[in-house]
Amino acid sequence: MDNVAAILLAAGKGTRMKSGLVKVLHPAAGRPMIDYPVTAARTVGAKPVVLVVGHQAEAVQGRFRAAEDIRCVLQKEQLGTGHAVACARDALAGFSGTVLILCGDTPLLRAETLKRLIDFHRAQTAAVTVLTAMMDDPCGYGRVVRDNSGKVLRIVEQKDADPKERAIREVNSGIYCMDAAFLFDNIDSVGSDNAQQEFYLTELVAVAAGKGLACLAQCSGDAEEIMGVNDLSQLAEASRCLRRRINRELMLSGVTIVDPDQTYIDQGVAIGADSTVHPNCRISGTTIIGSGCVIDGNVSISDCRIADNCHIKAGSVLEGSELLEAVAVGPMAHLRPGTVLHAHVKIGNFVETKKIVMGEGSKASHLTYLGDAEIGRDVNIGCGTITCNYDGENKHRTVIGDRVFIGSDVQLVAPVTVGRNSLVAAGTTVTIDVPPDSLAISRVPQVNKDGWRLKKK
Ligand code: UD1
């Protein structure tokens, strides 16, 4: 849409969050809350988006440092939403058109709703249009006061409302469209004579109504969408709504989610059709999962790329790893960052990996630690194998060639190389390189002492 700018209020500390972290940076479904209204504003084509920052300004601003369409302005003291909007004046100097005003704490707001609001505002050539909703429990929100004919008169905050006004169920979302000229001509007339002694942006509604200008309310009909997050309980509620949307979208695109109420998939995660996610999984960050995969219960996956037809078995934790076709992992395996598993690799229970590449068809089926290693194809890593990669100061690499067979209970003291097609006997501690096609064995010969137990008695 042309000629739309946005002001996004994000300077408040969020006192009711009772947290050291500023409110708008608290994550909802894996993204800081502030990301959601920014995305919605961009989707409707708002340019620029003026971000009003205050508390932990550096951190909030930091998220958008590279963004050309975002201008940050500092509100040094948080004197109220009206004062915050006034801080955006210089950043919008010369702009004429529609100013969309959004809050940093409404992560459920949809871009389609904003588009409808802007269309309505423009069709009516209004000075102010406020987005409202009917709420069964309007507690904490500003109430929309209308006259007998339904004309909007003003918005009254919970703390300033009398009992009759508190009974009103139509609430202010804190989201508005305003004509730029009206906004900046009148914002300075807003006073702070109210219960909180703050400059309320909501007062502009009464100003417009008082001047006989078109002052409208569009009732969105979806109370959930305009929900403002003021405390951690509301954050949990908003996150649940976001997850429900994410899961629904995935299911409609062909992903089987066995119990959507107990599946925690973050915003931005992609999963292909015909994959199945079992309960109690957490899938987060930049994760992309292909089609035909099975993710068993109690699995946690963050920042991974997983190709088609992989099976992640129960209780596994995967971080920053890449899995090619038809890899099987777990149960109870831990893939740490930098793990790359080529097609048909099998990682079994109680195996930990870190910064390794494992070639096609290789297996480490049980109780093993593989770190800083390069492992070829069709390699068998026996139960209890350990790459001793750390000497207390530095990390060292282990290289294992194609078709090597490592027996059980082997320690590979890095840096060390096992040449292709060699066999390392069970119980061996490998300290020197093994040439290709050989046997490495370092066992103390066994001695049997006949009748030893009997003599002891
Ligand atoms: C505000 C509205 C209320 C509405 C509700 C919807 C006012 C006076 N009240 O109340 O009518 O029902 O939102 O959620 O506008 N902020 C600043 N600088 C400030 C104060 C606030 O940037 O000086 C930012 C906050 O960071 C937040 C947003 O403005 O993102 C809203 O502030 P908040 O204190 O949450 O307002 P509410 O009390 O929820």
Ligand code: CA
């Ligand atoms: Ca709020």
